[in-house]
């Protein structure tokens with residue numbers, strides 16, 4: 001029997017709180033995992049409160065959704081390499097305060113992340129998510145037409161290289177060559193179109209000149225940069241967002257294909273400690289790329305239903 005979850009949407013754009021679930025033991029309950037997966041696809045980021053769970057349980061829960069990533073740059077948990085420890089805020093201001101989707105510098109960017117708050121300031125340190133399906137839908141038709149068929153480069157050094165020497169930066173670039181992804185991606189499970197460029201890792205369009213063949217000279221660069229800035233700005237629109245106020249033991253689980261996020265850096269030097277598990281995704285398919293579209297799920301306009 002399909003399992004029914006108690007789901008409370010928290011913003012019209014995306015995001016829902018799931019009640020009555022214990023994630024310490026969820027991995028052992030396939031019907032519950034399937035219901036959580038459906039809620040994730042529909043609401044794009046889901047929140048669980050009061051999850052005082054072990055690091056091992058967080059890993060097991062995350063693994064129910066796919067193979068886990070070991071991050072090459074961020075600090076790892078001493079016993080669980082699949083968990084990233086985010087606590088830079090206690091030493092110096094954290095720098096995830098830029099809209100991004102995780103690991104788009106990989107050939108197969110993350111499909112989802114599961115972030116647990118261990119410790120946070122009583123106020124401040126919220127996280128914001130943006131619905132990049134809605135952001136795409138709301139683009140003017142002529143911008144949509146211009147974007148379909150465009151590709152862009154994603155580079156790990158764009159965000160993570162900032163603290164490195166030029167040589168270490170080059171080394172990072174050799175180890176993780178930049179990746180090209182479509183600007184409009186097709187969601188691998190829902191078939192939705194996604195605006196898939198992000199300010200954290202996307203550097204430039206890779207085929208703008210072919211696409212805009214009648215532009216000449218320096219206009220290429222100017223036009224391309226203006227379009228990229230305009231696309232980046234969509235994630236910052238409040239109408240596409242949900243904002244979470246963390247408490248210790250809150251978990252946020254986001255669909256990294258369909259969303260971008262921004263960790264608000266307003267609490268330094270207060271302490272904020274988080275643990276993140278990240279599920280590896282597939283290659284990113286563009287609108288014109290081959291392969292049949294997956295069967296679309298039920299409409300994902302999430303706020304209209306109280307229970308999903």
Ligand SMILES: O=C(O)CCC(=O)C(=O)O
Nearest residue numbers: 086096102127263274276
């Ligand atoms: O600390 C946060 O709220 C999110 C940081 C972040 O970008 C991530 O975990 O991917």
Ligand SMILES: [Fe+2]
Nearest residue numbers: 096101102261
């Ligand atoms: Fe992130």
